[in-house]
Amino acid sequence: MSWNVMVVFFTAQLIMAAGVFFFLKRNLNRELILCAIERFTVMEITSPVDQVVVESYKPLIEAFEYQLKSIALRRFPKSEVSFSVNPELKAGIVIRLADQAIDFSLVGRLKKSASGA
Numbered sequence: 001m002s003w004n005v006m007v008v009f010f011t012a013q014l015i016m017a018a019g020v021f022f023f024l025k026r027n028l029n030r031e032l033i034l035c036a037i038e039r040f041t042v043m044e045i046t047s048p049v050d051q052v053v054v055e056s057y058k059p060l061i062e063a064f065e066y067q068l069k070s071i072a073l074r075r076f077p078k079s080e081v082s083f084s085v086n087p088e089l090k091a092g093i094v095i096r097l098a099d100q101a102i103d104f105s106l107v108g109r110l111k112k113s114a115s116g117a
Contacts, residue, residue: 055083
């Protein structure tokens with residue numbers, strides 16, 4: 001096998017691996033956001049909430065922002081809802097309200113897994 005063929009073969013493999021990685025990360029991000037929304041919908045909150053802060057690793061699409069804002073205002077009519085970007089989360093979101101946080105970020109899930117919780 002000549003070097004040219006090997007270089008083309010390995011380059012193609014590298015491009016395919018990068019594509020698979022991008023696809024998996026995008027889907028992981030979406031699934032983490034959906035899990036956080038589901039938890040936020042059913043989570044029992046005992047203390048009053050006047051502010052809901054949603055952190056995501058990249059800007060959320062409008063549909064997710066609308067869904068989160070709708071849930072927050074339905075559950076806590078007098079609350080303010082804000083969105084911020086934190087690239088250190090790597091994927092997913094963190095929803096902060098009152099004295100609780102719903103952490104469905106990739107970093108948060110890995111820390112939870114490492115601690116055995």
